[in-house]
Amino acid sequence: MQGVARQFFTLAVVYALAGMALGLAMSISQDHGQMPVHAHTMTAGWLMSAVFAFFYHLLPSAAQSRLAQVHFWLSAASGIGLLVGLFFLLAGNAAIEPVVAISSIGFYAVFGLFAIIALRAIWAPARAGAGRDGTVLR
Ligand code: HEM
Ligand code: HEM
Helix, strand or coil, X not given: CCHHHHHHHHHHHHHHHHHHHXXXXXXXXXXXXXXXXXXXXXXXXXXXXXXXXXXXXXXXHHHCXXXXXXXXXXXXXXXXXXXXXXXXXXXXXXXXXXXXXHHHHHHXXXXXXXXXXXXXXHHHHHHHCCCCCCCCCC
C-alpha cells in the first residue's frame, strides 16, 4: 500500500485508536453522552477511511490523480473538525456549533468529490475500451 491509500489507512487507524479509547472511557465512566462521537469516529472515521484506502489501493489510476490528494486532505480536515467539534459541543461548549455545522457540510461535499473520482475511475476505462490493464475493479 502506498500514496493516498497508505495515508487513508493511517488516518483510519488513528480514528480507530481514538474512537475505541472513547468507547472504553464511556463504558468505564458509565456516561454514554459522547456516543455520537464514538459512533461516527468508528464508522465515518475508521470504516470509511479504510474503505477509501482499499479503493485507492485497488485502483492506482484513481490514486495517482491530484484530486485524490485533495480528497484526502479535505476529508481529514472536515472529519477531524466534525468529530472534535462534536466532542466539545456534547461536552457543553455551545459556541463551537458553527465549526460542527461547517465541518459536517464540508464532509458531505468532500464525499461528493469522492463520488466524482470513484465513478470516473470505474466507468472511464470501460468507455475508452481499455479495461484490461489490471487497474479496474471488477
Ligand atoms: C474498545 C472497543 C469498544 C468499546 C469499549 C465501545 C463502547 C461503546 C459504547 C459504550 C457505546 C454506547 C452504547 C449505548 O449507549 O447505547 C457504543 C456505541 C456504538 N459503537 Fe462502540 N465500542 C467499541 C468499539 C466499536 C467498534 C469497533 C465499532 C465499529 C467499527 C463501534 C461502533 C459503535 C456504534 C455504531 C455505536 C452506536 C450504536 C447505536 O446507535 O446504538 N464501536 N460503543
Ligand atoms: C455529513 C455527515 C454526517 C452527519 C451530519 C451525520 C449526522 C447524524 C445525526 C444527526 C445522527 C443522529 C444522532 C443522535 O440521534 O444522537 C447520526 C447517527 C448516526 N450516524 Fe451519522 N452523520 C453523518 C455521516 C455519517 C456517516 C458517513 C456514517 C457512517 C459511515 C454515519 C453513521 C451514523 C451512525 C452509525 C449513527 C447512529 C449512532 C448515533 O446515534 O450516533 N453518519 N448521524
